[in-house]
Amino acid sequence: MTIKQVAEQAGVSTASVSYVLSGRSGSPDGNGGVAKATAERIREVAGRLGYSPDRAARKIRTGRTETILLSLTMLSDPWALGVIEAVQRRAMPLGITPMILADADWASVLRGHDADAVFIDAASPGKQPELEAFAGQGKRLVVFQEELPAAGFDVIRSLAGPGCVLAMQHLLGKHREIAILTTERSRNNSDPARFQPYVDGLAAAGIPLRNNFIATFDRSPASAYAAAMRLLDRADRPSAIYATTDFAAMSAVNAAQRLGLRIGTDLDVVGVGNTEEGERMAPSLTSVGPEGFFDAVAELLVRRAQGDDSPARVIDFPWKIFVRESAP
Amino acid sequence: MTIKQVAEQAGVSTASVSYVLSGRSGSPDGNGGVAKATAERIREVAGRLGYSPDRAARKIRTGRTETILLSLTMLSDPWALGVIEAVQRRAMPLGITPMILADADWASVLRGHDADAVFIDAASPGKQPELEAFAGQGKRLVVFQEELPAAGFDVIRSLAGPGCVLAMQHLLGKHREIAILTTERSRNNSDPARFQPYVDGLAAAGIPLRNNFIATFDRSPASAYAAAMRLLDRADRPSAIYATTDFAAMSAVNAAQRLGLRIGTDLDVVGVGNTEEGERMAPSLTSVGPEGFFDAVAELLVRRAQGDDSPARVIDFPWKIFVRESAP
DNA sequence: CTGTTAGCGCGTTCAC
């Protein structure tokens, strides 16, 4: 089905078909200077033949793909679902399709695939040159990262640092045996916002750092569960766990329950991210997080996808603590 | 960065650049009849300029996008993650990028976006004409569905029916108060494979069907959780729950635990799908499911994406029951 | 006001 076949069937030129179906240019009736009757006939034929323009061909001329790419590292994380859902809701009504790239190397994919806007949820600060290069090629990026400047691409961040301080303060009000469940990356301080508050919080309370109270996991729920088990399945287990993501906190709760520990009594757990899933689980999860974050991401992406050319910005979100059953 | 700029810089024609960089056609050295030295120079220039071909332009000529589209209805379902992970693993090494379409109307997206192969995880039988139309346009579809014939598109199914019979038999060995947690769609018998075994199983055991032992949920985990609560939070609660997905079963376990019920003692829960998450949760989930399913899906998709033109097939997977703690 | 002609953009590939 090409535009040419539609034009033939309708007895007009391809130009007329294009004008009518893309609704661009010319008169405000949306027919681009084509008589109403003709426009109607064209639409009828296009409908009958099931024609719809080849996006690739269109892209070559217009530079637009009507697409937003979401590069998400950990799809199993409710955080990712939050992003997807918000973007979906905002973009679909405008005819923009959100495509998800799971846990892949965004750099290599971005090289070839062109979306009108791209969201990247995990870029180490070292990738800044690469990101700048893409931005220089005219790709519109929105990067979720806590340390990068807005060097040609938007940076959206949510100040996890102060938020995590709140989480630790909450636990320190009742506990001294506090373990941390975090990612390897975080632990190496390539992402200090979530790890440092643990160290500083203990130090401020005069509690020494214990190596066997530090457990790390990689991106799979399985490994978070195993890491939590390592912390809990022994005599000198901690009385509280500070988990650097909600999903890890949920795994910790599962592990604790498996061991017969009562959450909120034998063990307090605090997560980071304040996801809906955490709020809903039993027991509900105490967590720190931003408010309105997903909608802001969606809003920004859609604006950029529609060609907003204003200077790149850094957008911050304040965090607060949501106290629930897992750490009363 | 276009092919023309690379050609200029290297002092050759665009044809030579294309031959070298796409590695197609002609001589087996992969240079398409371009001298080694020239090929080297071209590669060097392309690398220096950071060139990479525009996929849209390439698609217009070759008809290939090097892309597989996965239309997945419920990303939060571990089942979806299983599909993604398997396809990722199989496709990436071949330079094929899997793109995910979350919970969207595949029909409208498919109209415009062209992937080399498309996986659709939820198509009601009524959509057959639409699917056939797409297949007729040369789109390669793989549909996960239990009733459709292979009408121009591949159908992969896993005989949930017999599997669910196993699940019910397992519960009927110990219980008479068995509730079902299922989707609205399933209940209307638009997907009888998972619902009918419940009805038939009870009938065969001479147990009357009770309307208040039937609870339905839609695609969100929240609603599965709420549905489970409706079943459990009352005096005449069932002693076992047959959930038509693993993710619903997990929600039921959470709900039961919140109510203080002991899983495997006060309440048995069986899921459908046999997901890794279910296996890992505490208590581990008894479930029925196929073996090797994800890899088969990935294998088929990749073959189709690479142009396999053999007749469309229906592929079946036998199911078995995996007995674990949630229903010993 | 209605419609067409023709060239563009980019990578591929046939014929020389």
Place this chain on the structure above:
DNA sequence: GTGAACGCGCTAACAG
């Protein structure tokens, strides 16, 4: 190793 046509849709310029 190259020239040039090709595929598809968009749109400026032009003609009735």
